[in-house]
Amino acid sequence: MLLCDIGNSFYHFYKNGAFWKEEAYKLPNLKTKEPVYTISVNDKALKRLKEYYEVIEIAEFCSLNTGYVGLGVDRAFACMAIDDGVIVDAGTAITIDVMQGGSHLGGFVIPGFAALKGAFDSISDKLDVGVNFGVSLDMLPQNTKDAVSFGLLYPVISSIESASRGKFIHFTGGDGQFLSRFFDNSIVDELLVFKGMQKALKREGIW
Amino acid sequence: MLLCDIGNSFYHFYKNGAFWKEEAYKLPNLKTKEPVYTISVNDKALKRLKEYYEVIEIAEFCSLNTGYVGLGVDRAFACMAIDDGVIVDAGTAITIDVMQGGSHLGGFVIPGFAALKGAFDSISDKLDVGVNFGVSLDMLPQNTKDAVSFGLLYPVISSIESASRGKFIHFTGGDGQFLSRFFDNSIVDELLVFKGMQKALKREGIW
Numbered sequence: 001m002l003l004c005d006i007g008n009s010f011y012h013f014y015k016n017g018a019f020w021k022e023e024a025y026k027l028p029n030l031k032t033k034e035p036v037y038t039i040s041v042n043d044k045a046l047k048r049l050k051e052y053y054e055v056i057e058i059a060e061f062c063s064l065n066t067g068y069v070g071l072g073v074d075r076a077f078a079c080m081a082i083d084d085g086v087i088v089d090a091g092t093a094i095t096i097d098v099m100q101g102g103s104h105l106g107g108f109v110i111p112g113f114a115a116l117k118g119a120f121d122s123i124s125d126k127l128d129v130g131v132n133f134g135v136s137l138d139m140l141p142q143n144t145k146d147a148v149s150f151g152l153l154y155p156v157i158s159s160i161e162s163a164s165r166g167k168f169i170h171f172t173g174g175d176g177q178f179l180s181r182f183f184d185n186s187i188v189d190e191l192l193v194f195k196g197m198q199k200a201l202k203r204e205g206i207w
Numbered sequence: 208m209l210l211c212d213i214g215n216s217f218y219h220f221y222k223n224g225a226f227w228k229e230e231a232y233k234l235p236n237l238k239t240k241e242p243v244y245t246i247s248v249n250d251k252a253l254k255r256l257k258e259y260y261e262v263i264e265i266a267e268f269c270s271l272n273t274g275y276v277g278l279g280v281d282r283a284f285a286c287m288a289i290d291d292g293v294i295v296d297a298g299t300a301i302t303i304d305v306m307q308g309g310s311h312l313g314g315f316v317i318p319g320f321a322a323l324k325g326a327f328d329s330i331s332d333k334l335d336v337g338v339n340f341g342v343s344l345d346m347l348p349q350n351t352k353d354a355v356s357f358g359l360l361y362p363v364i365s366s367i368e369s370a371s372r373g374k375f376i377h378f379t380g381g382d383g384q385f386l387s388r389f390f391d392n393s394i395v396d397e398l399l400v401f402k403g404m405q406k407a408l409k410r411e412g413i414w
Binding site: 008041067068069070072092093096098105106107108109110111112115116118119120122123124126127139140141142143144146147148150151152154155156158159161162163 | 274303316334
């Protein structure tokens with residue numbers, strides 16, 4: 001079965017243990033005519049996929065126990081894969097959701113690193129310096145490039161740390177691997193959304 | 208004596224205990240011909256002021272003990288006003304600097320709230336929701352507007368908290384009052400930069 005998770009910037013695909021992504025602004029070349037079991041937060045990219053492939057939307061199969069109104073389908077399916085812990089999906093936006101005893105307790109969104117970099121650039125040419133992603137977070141910066149790099153990373157990391165309250169963290173998304181390096185009690189799982197989709201499809205007897 | 212601190216968005220003035228600000232994109236009407244003792248991080252606005260007023264730049268009078276290379280003059284003068292504690296200047300950008308025993312230990316920069324809001328808007332129309340600045344930071348959000356509002360405030364607040372390590376915090380700048388509400392061990396001092404400028408001018412025998 002072919003699964004697809006359409007985000008703001010990418011189509012993410014999964015089939016037989018393999019996963020790959022393609023840019024969301026153009027039609028993916030799938031070399032297959034099989035049905036694409038799909039969730040999407042990107043209406044334009046979804047419409048494009050539908051024009052050329054048999055798309056089966058499965059958002060309605062999500063059975064997450066939550067009081068959150070308007071939770072994005074990608075977040076909801078990622079949460080469905082985890083019973084206890086924090087789920088951080090670090091892509092164009094970074095979403096942080098907390099699961100406990102199979103229930104979703106809530107979550108929040110922060111801009112991803114590219115958008116945060118854009119926020120610095122929009123303020124002043126003086127802050128439009130490169131980013132040093134290796135900057136130490138244990139020492140206070142001593143120059144502008146490090147001060148901006150620290151200011152890009154530290155708020156993201158300290159808010160994840162603070163919101164997690166010691167819970168185990170599951171990172172996914174393009175910057176998940178990078179972020180997980182700052183947390184001992186964490187793993188990276190690129191397939192989290194797809195695992196939630198699988199779980200839902202199994203419950204429906206489709207998988 | 209008339210003091211002026213030119214930031215990214217505003218001219219800030221101080222005279223005889225009064226202070227006021229004027230937008231940086233147009234010439235301020237000062238109704239005086241006296242010299243304007245000035246520091247600036249905004250070359251364009253400085254040039255405009257110089258064309259119509261007698262501007263005396265005093266950046267060179269700053270005698271902050273620091274190893275930081277390229278510290279903005281406004282940050283440097285604000286730090287000069289404090290011997291021990293954290294200085295948070297929350298304007299277009301939010302700068303966080305740490306002083307200990309009269310020495311500057313370093314600091315970092317994060318985008319101000321308007322720039323952070325722009326970062327959300329740039330990601331997706333779905334995140335271009337209003338901001339609820341009264342959102343609770345003690346509970347995980349349960350809808351998109353709260354999730355974005357929380358994601359705007361929480362990283363800023365948790366990084367200030369984490370970097371401060373219990374030190375007393377001096378807030379200044381347009382959003383200083385708002386931010387101070389989240390910190391028990393803090394005060395708001397709108398005049399911090401001007402106090403540093405005064406200190407420097409006194410040392411030079413000019414004040």
